[in-house]
Every structure is written in structure tokens, then in C-alpha cells.
Amino acid sequence: MSQAIVKLQQQIEQLAQHAHQFDKAKWFDKNRYIQAQPSLFAHSVFATKSLKLCDYVDEIKEAFARLPSPEKRHAYAFALEKLSTQIEAVIKVLKSTPVWAKENTFAKPKKTKVYRQAVKKIMQSSHELYQELSQNHEFERRLQEMIDLRKQQLSSASTSEASKINQEILALHARLGRCRKAITATEDKIQQVEKQQNR
CATH class of the missing domain: 1.20.1440 (de novo design (two linked rop proteins))
Structure with a gap:
């Protein structure tokens, strides 16, 4: 306890x-x-x-x-x-x-x-940090959906459109990377707080 x-x-x-x-x-x-x-x-x-x-x-x-x-x-x-x-x-x-x-x-x-x-x-x-984690996971899910959607559009796009879509995919991947870093940071915070409480 x-x-x-x-x-x-x-x-x-x-x-x-x-x-x-x-x-x-x-x-x-x-x-x-x-x-x-x-x-x-x-x-x-x-x-x-x-x-x-x-x-x-x-x-x-x-x-x-x-x-x-x-x-x-x-x-x-x-x-x-x-x-x-x-x-x-x-x-x-x-x-x-x-x-x-x-x-x-x-x-x-x-x-x-x-x-x-x-x-x-x-x-x-138990509440604020987990809420933050839940929000970050929701952002991660949305970004992944946007990347998947752009990849589908890429298969039927013209050369000029494909170039634009690829840039969007790269930008979304960068955002996804930042989002995953935030998830790891929040998980680390949760571990630290729980360690302090269990001392």
C-alpha cells in the first residue's frame, strides 16, 4: 500500500x-x-x-x-x-x-x-497523468489514420499530386514521432510518481 x-x-x-x-x-x-x-x-x-x-x-x-x-x-x-x-x-x-x-x-x-x-x-x-496519456494515445491514433488515408490516396494520385501527398505523409510522420515521444515522457512521469508513492 x-x-x-x-x-x-x-x-x-x-x-x-x-x-x-x-x-x-x-x-x-x-x-x-x-x-x-x-x-x-x-x-x-x-x-x-x-x-x-x-x-x-x-x-x-x-x-x-x-x-x-x-x-x-x-x-x-x-x-x-x-x-x-x-x-x-x-x-x-x-x-x-x-x-x-x-x-x-x-x-x-x-x-x-x-x-x-x-x-x-x-x-x-492517477487522474491528470493518465488523462494526458489517454489524450496522447488518441492523437497517435488520429495521426496514424491520417497517414493511412494519405497512403491510400497516393496509389491513385497523379505525379504532381503524389509529390504533395508524400510531403504531407512526411510531415505527419514527424508529428507522430513527437506524439510518441510525449507518450514515453508521460509514461516515465507516471512511473516516477508511483515509485515515490510506494516508498
């Missing part, structure tokens, strides 16, 4: 403690509007329907336990993004009540920042 993942796990445990304090203080018991709601959060954020924060943190814990392997890049990045949204949603509720303010008068901004940084650190390697 990478260091960043361990840190995230610790922060989810801290979030569970704060949620427990929150539920114990019964902040929503006097709020008629909230008592009339079936759920604290939108269905798109949590599947859980409850007026207790602990139930939502339990869903976060389950999602964390079911995180896909980092090898499944897109699924892993998507799951982390969802987890990040859920953690942020719970923190928002905590921040809006005196229990958070009282318990974390000095540490409040710092704690919120720590949650964000822990998720962001993993997200950068």
Missing part, C-alpha cells in the same frame, strides 16, 4: 471520529427542515439515506476498501474522484456546525487542507 493511500486511510479514520462527535451532539434534532429530508446529501454523491453523518462515513470507508487496483487506471481515478467528492461533502457539513469550530478552532483550515492534499496527491498521478 502506497504512503499516500495510508495517509488517506488515516484521514478517513479522523473523519469518522468527527462524524461520531457530530452525531452525538444531535445538531439536526431541532432543525425541522433537515428532519423532513430523507437524506443529507444528493443521491449522486451518496447512496446512503440517513440523517447521521457516521452512516455516510461508513459508505466512504466501504468505497475506500473497494478501491480498484492502480493498474486499472481509469476505474482507479474515477473511484478516487468519487471518494474525494464524498469526503468534501462531509467536511462541508462539519464546518457549518459549532462542533467542528469548537473542536478545531485553530486546526480547522489546516485539517480541511490535509484531506484535500491527501486525495489530490493520489489524484494527480
Whole structure:
């Protein structure tokens, strides 16, 4: 397990403690509007329907336990993004009540920042870099298609047209070479970041 993942796990445990304090203080018991709601959060954020924060943190814990392997890049990045949204949603509720303010008068901004940084650190390697890699592979595919198309046109082209098409093919090959260099560079970046996380 990478260091960043361990840190995230610790922060989810801290979030569970704060949620427990929150539920114990019964902040929503006097709020008629909230008592009339079936759920604290939108269905798109949590599947859980409850007026207790602990139930939502339990869903976060389950999602964390079911995180896909980092090898499944897109699924892993998507799951982390969802987890990040859920953690942020719970923190928002905590921040809006005196229990958070009282318990974390000095540490409040710092704690919120720590949650964000822990998720962001993993997200950068798993989301931004993989997104960049995916875009580069898409460019590579398109350039190859353009080269193949020009080669087909070449077979039925006149001498003057053939000269022009050959120049276009050369230019496309140069772009393809640069694109493949970018793919290798992004793959190297991913390896470096994952090595740092697994230290």
C-alpha cells in the first residue's frame, strides 16, 4: 500500500471520529427542515439515506476498501474522484456546525487542507497523468489514420499530386514521432510518481 493511500486511510479514520462527535451532539434534532429530508446529501454523491453523518462515513470507508487496483487506471481515478467528492461533502457539513469550530478552532483550515492534499496527491498521478496519456494515445491514433488515408490516396494520385501527398505523409510522420515521444515522457512521469508513492 502506497504512503499516500495510508495517509488517506488515516484521514478517513479522523473523519469518522468527527462524524461520531457530530452525531452525538444531535445538531439536526431541532432543525425541522433537515428532519423532513430523507437524506443529507444528493443521491449522486451518496447512496446512503440517513440523517447521521457516521452512516455516510461508513459508505466512504466501504468505497475506500473497494478501491480498484492502480493498474486499472481509469476505474482507479474515477473511484478516487468519487471518494474525494464524498469526503468534501462531509467536511462541508462539519464546518457549518459549532462542533467542528469548537473542536478545531485553530486546526480547522489546516485539517480541511490535509484531506484535500491527501486525495489530490493520489489524484494527480492517477487522474491528470493518465488523462494526458489517454489524450496522447488518441492523437497517435488520429495521426496514424491520417497517414493511412494519405497512403491510400497516393496509389491513385497523379505525379504532381503524389509529390504533395508524400510531403504531407512526411510531415505527419514527424508529428507522430513527437506524439510518441510525449507518450514515453508521460509514461516515465507516471512511473516516477508511483515509485515515490510506494516508498
